[in-house]
Amino acid sequence: MASDTPEQLLIIDDDEMFCYVMQRALSRRGFDVTVASDADQALSLARRSPPQLATLDLKLEHSSGLKLLPELLTIAPACRVVVLTGYSSIVTAVEAIKLGAINYLCKPADADEILAAFNRDCGDPDIDISDNPPSVNRVTWEHIQKVLQEHDGNISATARALGMHRRTLQRKLQKRPVRR
Secondary structure, eight states: OOTTSOOEEEEEOSOHHHHHHHHHHHHHTTOEEEEESSHHHHHHHHHHSOOSEEEEESBOSSSBHHHHHHHHHHHOTTOEEEEEESSOOHHHHHHHHHTTOSEEEESSOOHHHHHHHHHOOSOOTTOOOOSSOOOHHHHHHHHHHHHHHHTTTOHHHHHHHHTSOHHHHHHHHHSOOOOO
């Protein structure tokens, strides 16, 4: 690739304001930015012009970023993907990395954090390890996410596996994840 050609960066997120802000910020930093609000649009744009970089929202309105990730990498195998989410969990972070993401960030993330995530090729052994174990509420959230992942995002099957009413599970999933 010629050095004067900007890198193609695809933002896949259903949050219009986030996309607008990130597109402006990353364009100002010299990237050729395109935006997709759903999986079909993202795959269409990637087929037309395979991106070198992509940010992928974990929870799209009608699909999961985890389901889209392998499809995107099939079209653009060299693409470096950073998964972004407001609903982080250990399970989804591990799965995102196993499926080919190079990094996983919790929202809100700014353009500088996203660019730093693209440029980190290995883990940081000096990262701070908390002395405080996660709260019971956080462990519950993590468990729900794990069971949901095991049931391919099927709310009814997950509720049955957890022994709770489907509507109760839906209410829990609509809330932001519990902090540590």
